Each structure stands twice: as C-alpha cells, then as structure tokens.
Amino acid sequence: MSSRPNRGRCALKYLILIGILAGLLGWGGQGLYVYLRNPSPAELTCDAYLTQRPDAEWLALAGCQLRLTDAIYEHDLGSASRPNRLFIPVHASDAEPGAKTGLVVETRDPGLLAAYQEVLALDRRQDLSDAEAEAYVLEHAATLFPRRDVQGLIRFGLELEDEDRREIAGLADELTPDFVILEEGARPQPWLSLGAFAAGLVVLGLALRKVLRAVRGPTPALATPDGGGLGEVQSDGPPKPLGPG
Numbered sequence: 631m632s633s634r635p636n637r638g639r640c641a642l643k644y645l646i647l648i649g650i651l652a653g654l655l656g657w658g659g660q661g662l663y664v665y666l667r668n669p670s671p672a673e674l675t676c677d678a679y680l681t682q683r684p685d686a687e688w689l690a691l692a693g694c695q696l697r698l699t700d701a702i703y704e705h706d707l708g709s710a711s712r713p714n715r716l717f718i719p720v721h722a723s724d725a726e727p728g729a730k731t732g733l734v735v736e737t738r739d740p741g742l743l744a745a746y747q748e749v750l751a752l753d754r755r756q757d758l759s760d761a762e763a764e765a766y767v768l769e770h771a772a773t774l775f776p777r778r779d780v781q782g783l784i785r786f787g788l789e790l791e792d793e794d795r796r797e798i799a800g801l802a803d804e805l806t807p808d809f810v811i812l813e814e815g816a817r818p819q820p821w822l823s824l825g826a827f828a829a830g831l832v833v834l835g836l837a838l839r840k841v842l843r844a845v846r847g848p849t850p851a852l853a854t855p856d857g858g859g860l861g862e863v864q865s866d867g868p869p870k871p872l873g874p875g
Contacts, residue, residue, distance in 0.1 A: 841846040
C-alpha cells in the first residue's frame with residue numbers, strides 16, 4: 631500500500647501546528663510589545679496628532695472632527711442597510727472641505743451606527759432633491775460631523791487586515807497613502823497576551839521534543855553477549871565475589 635495518504639496527513643498536522651504556533655507567539659508577542667511600549671495612553675489633541683504623529687500605539691485624542699458623510703461601513707451578509715462597523719475619516723478642526731487626512735477611526739458606537747443608518751436610508755431615496763439633501767445636512771450637522779474624544783489602539787501587524795486597508799484606501803479619496811486606523815475602545819491586554827505567548831512556548835517545546843525523538847529513532851534494547859535481554863539473565867547460584875576469598 632502507498633504511504634502517500636499518511637504523508638499527506640502528517641504534513642497537514644505540521645501545517646496546523648505551525649499555524650497555531652504562529653498565532654500564539656505572534657499575537658501574544660505583539661500584545662506584550664504594545665503593552666511594554668504603551669503602559670498608558672498618549673494624550674494629545676487630534677490636531678496635534680495629525681500635525682506630527684507620536685511614537686505610540688495607544689492614543690487618547692481630544693477634539694476629533696469626524697465626517698460621518700464620508701464613512702465606509704461594514705455589514706453582515708444579507709443586511710446591507712444595517713451597518714455593524716464604521717471607518718470614519720478624522721480631520722483637523724481647521725481642515726478645508728476636500729482636504730486629505732491620515733487618520734481613520736474604526737468604531738462600533740451605537741449612536742454613530744444609528745446616525746449612519748439614517749444617512750444610508752436618505753441616500754437610497756430616489757425622490758430626494760439636492761435642496762432637500764443640503765437642508766438635511768444643515769439640520770443634522772452636529773450628528774453628521776461630530777466633534778468628540780477618541781481613545782484606542784493603532785492597528786498594525788497581526789491586528790491590521792490588509793483587505794480592510796485596501797478597501798478603505800480604494801473607497802476614500804480623502805485619505806493620504808500612509809493613513810492609519812485607530813480602533814476605538816481597544817487597549818493593551820497584557821495578561822491575555824502573556825498567556826497566549828506562554829502557551830505558544832509550551833506548544834513549541836512539545837513539538838521540538840517530538841521532533842528530536844523522531845530524529846534519534848527508537849531507543850535500542852540492552853542485551854547480554856549471548857543475545858538475551860536483561861530480563862532473560864539467569865543465575866545458577868549466589869553471586870560470586872569479585873575479589874579473592
């Protein structure tokens with residue numbers, strides 16, 4: 631019989647093991663790195679951050695100007711009219727209309743989601759005139775362009791999905807090429823990260839032990855010169871002394 635199926639299953643097991651190791655060590659290591667670099671959030675105004683970014687991932691930004699009309703949303707399958715996550719461009723307080731920005735806030739805030747759902751419903755109206763749309767924007771300016779404080783983590787490494795970034799970059803013309811995504815409400819989780827990293831080390835140790843055993847091969851059985859194992863040695867009498875006497 632061919633051993634290819636067994637080899638295939640063995641290779642699959644190793645791939646799964648590598649994936650688990652990469653996830654535990656990578657995610658846990660990144661979490662510890664973020665916590666050690668950011669024991670507390672860097673506090674500054676949104677205008678100051680957009681002028682010069684600090685070397686920090688955990689941020690508490692004050693006075694952020696959000697533009698809900700330019701947001702990009704994510705929805706569950708089959709529920710296109712019910713957003714569950716928003717990516718909202720954040721601008722400086724004195725930014726001109728059409729100006730580019732390098733900051734996007736990712737949020738699941740219920741109030742912002744409800745306000746954006748109304749925007750979607752308004753946008754789908756076929757009978758809406760330009761004058762009515764302008765009147766709605768003026769009437770709800772405080773909701774559509776809220777000024778608020780935002781705290782969270784800059785997404786990078788394993789926390790940043792390339793697909794999200796590509797879609798946002800392709801849909802939002804007002805973003806600079808080096809824009810970053812701030813996940814609102816996220817914060818370092820040192821104990822969870824430490825647990826994941828420790829679990830990864832344990833799995834790595836067990837895997838290395840198994841590999842070393844496979845390389846060394848089975849342990850040979852000890853035997854006497856006549857070929858019998860130790861369990862087969864028999865004595866014809868009491869043991870003889872080693873010295874004279």
